[in-house]
Amino acid sequence: MTTHVASFSPYRVGAMVLRHWYLLRSSWPRLLELVYWPAVQMFMWGFLQLGVGKFPGALAGTVSTFLAAFLLWDILFRGQIGFAISFLEEMWSRNMPNLMISPLRPTEFVIALTIMSVVRLSIGLIPVTILAVVFFGFNFWSLGIALAAFFANLLMTSWAVGMFCSGLVMRHGLGAESLAWSLMFFFLPLTCVYYPVSVLPEWIQPISWALPPTAVFEGMRALVIDNVFRADLMLWAFGLNLLWLSAGAFSFIWLLRGAKSSGSLIQIGE
Amino acid sequence: MQQTAAMTVAAIQTEKLAKRYGDSIAVDGVSFAVTAGSITGLLGGNGAGKTTTIGMTTGLVSPSGGRVLVFGADMAREPYKVLHRINLESPYVDLPHRLTVRQNLTVFGMLYGVTDRREQIARLASELDLTEFLDRPAGKLSAGQKTRVALAKALINDPDLLVLDEPTASLDPDTADWIRGHLERYRARKSATILLASHNMAEVERLCDRVLMMKKGQIVDDGSPPQLLSRYGRQNLEEVFLDVARDRRKAKEPAS
Numbered sequence: 078m079t080t081h082v083a084s085f086s087p088y089r090v091g092a093m094v095l096r097h098w099y100l101l102r103s104s105w106p107r108l109l110e111l112v113y114w115p116a117v118q119m120f121m122w123g124f125l126q127l128g129v130g131k132f133p134g135a136l137a138g139t140v141s142t143f144l145a146a147f148l149l150w151d152i153l154f155r156g157q158i159g160f161a162i163s164f165l166e167e168m169w170s171r172n173m174p175n176l177m178i179s180p181l182r183p184t185e186f187v188i189a190l191t192i193m194s195v196v197r198l199s200i201g202l203i204p205v206t207i208l209a210v211v212f213f214g215f216n217f218w219s220l221g222i223a224l225a226a227f228f229a230n231l232l233m234t235s236w237a238v239g240m241f242c243s244g245l246v247m248r249h250g251l252g253a254e255s256l257a258w259s260l261m262f263f264f265l266p267l268t269c270v271y272y273p274v275s276v277l278p279e280w281i282q283p284i285s286w287a288l289p290p291t292a293v294f295e296g297m298r299a300l301v302i303d304n305v306f307r308a309d310l311m312l313w314a315f316g317l318n319l320l321w322l323s324a325g326a327f328s329f330i331w332l333l334r335g336a337k338s339s340g341s342l343i344q345i346g347e
Numbered sequence: 348m349q350q351t352a353a354m355t356v357a358a359i360q361t362e363k364l365a366k367r368y369g370d371s372i373a374v375d376g377v378s379f380a381v382t383a384g385s386i387t388g389l390l391g392g393n394g395a396g397k398t399t400t401i402g403m404t405t406g407l408v409s410p411s412g413g414r415v416l417v418f419g420a421d422m423a424r425e426p427y428k429v430l431h432r433i434n435l436e437s438p439y440v441d442l443p444h445r446l447t448v449r450q451n452l453t454v455f456g457m458l459y460g461v462t463d464r465r466e467q468i469a470r471l472a473s474e475l476d477l478t479e480f481l482d483r484p485a486g487k488l489s490a491g492q493k494t495r496v497a498l499a500k501a502l503i504n505d506p507d508l509l510v511l512d513e514p515t516a517s518l519d520p521d522t523a524d525w526i527r528g529h530l531e532r533y534r535a536r537k538s539a540t541i542l543l544a545s546h547n548m549a550e551v552e553r554l555c556d557r558v559l560m561m562k563k564g565q566i567v568d569d570g571s572p573p574q575l576l577s578r579y580g581r582q583n584l585e586e587v588f589l590d591v592a593r594d595r596r597k598a599k600e601p602a603s
Contacts (some may be wrong), residue, residue: 084427086460088460089457089458092454092455092457092458093454095453095454095457096443096454099445099447099450100443100445100446103445103446103484166443170441170442170443170444171439171440171441172440172443174407174435174439174440175435175440175442175455175500176458177406177407178405178406178407178430178433178434178435179430179455179458179459180427180430180431180458180459180460181458334409337406337407338408338409339368340366340368340402340408342407342408343398343402343407343408343439
């Protein structure tokens with residue numbers, strides 16, 4: 078009856094995606110939450126842009142990037158949260174031991190979580206980008222091919238951070254859950270979401286450039302303000318992201334081993 | 348008790364298996380073999396090391412020393428060779444509450460690569476009296492129904508090794524008896540190996556071919572229920588358990 082035990086099975090990945098799809102489908106509060114915060118923030122930044130836009134001068138021009146910056150930040154943040162929440166759902170439901178004694182491999186589990194982060198992000202962000210067009214005339218999709226580069230790079234970073242956070246929760250229990258919600262905010266000032274890197278003190282700038290999203294946000298400003306697509310920045314971000322993803326995957330596996338060593342998997346809780 | 352050719356093969360083999368958590372010793376160098384097709388009970392008080400032993404047997408916990416082989420595979424190094432042949436039911440583990448019983452079984456059927464999933468779910472639902480609950484969220488079931496669903500999940504892949512950690516804890520006597528009957532039928536049908544940790548002496552006495560008595564991380568006695576009763580000169584396993592737990596009476600003949 079039981080057949081394949083291949084080292085990688087798209088079927089097992091599909092099983093995990095289906096499990097989370099069933100969950101999303103069964104819970105309208107979960108679906109609403111995906112749209113609620115992005116929509117609230119989009120309106121706030123949109124009205125701020127309208128307000129500041131009434132003043133003539135350089136400031137008005139600069140703040141025209143706010144909506145784009147917010148939406149890109151939200152991809153980064155929601156991508157990571159989408160990954161981590163899907164993971165946390167397994168912890169909250171005390172289902173993790175069931176998964177860990179099944180043939181599901183860590184790689185398959187992580188791939189399923191990345192797919193779910195895209196699904197959750199899409200459910201939240203697509204309606205919000207439409208609202209941005211309707212209310213503020215800002216067409217996020219007009220960023221075109223650049224948007225695909227921004228999107229891919231930000232998602233890669235979000236998955237790397239998501240793997241690290243999930244590993245921490247697996248190793249240290251739900252007491253580490255708050256990190257899953259807050260860790261990304263550590264990057265908010267350093268990745269220069271709303272201002273150029275040159276604003277930072279010189280000694281922080283190398284640290285900032287080591288964070289893949291920094292190049293994305295700089296690239297976004299180059300596109301929106303100067304109408305220039307900086308492929309060099311996207312390649313830099315992509316290269317960094319490969320390193321970050323490797324580090325994220327390594328940390329997830331290492332923390333899983335730690336969880337097996339500490340017995341955390343049979344003591345699910347705080 | 349079943350005597351089949353399969354019984355000559357060890358389903359589980361532990362060799363000086365040990366687990367430390369910091370300064371605390373949970374399992375202290377236990378060695379035992381579980382014959383394929385048998386039902387073996389792990390009996391011991393709280394903190395005796397039963398759940399940790401089960402954790403290491405299923406690959407959820409890595410040993411600090413020694414090793415555990417399941418169907419010949421070292422569970423710390425190569426668990427994926429055999430995980431498709433194993434399943435677990437434990438009251439400390441749950442299924443996603445918002446998913447219906449059918450959805451849960453579908454997901455785990457896919458994870459275990461069960462090809463005739465619909466038929467398997469229908470069969471398990473029929474055998475475990477779950478048919479009318481199949482489309483109900485797992486979280487909205489009674490304790491007895493949840494236990495039956497957990498057992499259905501544990502049987503979804505027709506495991507060769509079924510690991511049960513207190514399978515009838517907090518169930519009423521009727522439901523508990525019903526579950527035990529089902530486990531007996533499953534073993535008879537599949538010639539499966541069952542490793543059972545329990546505090547319920549009547550359950551152990553009824554189901555197990557062999558009992559490993561654990562205390563402070565060690566196996567302090569080992570034998571079939573009749574052998575243990577005879578060794579301690581007792582009428583039931585509860586009295587034997589108390590003798591071992593309280594060091595009240597030594598066995599007349601030590602376990603070999």
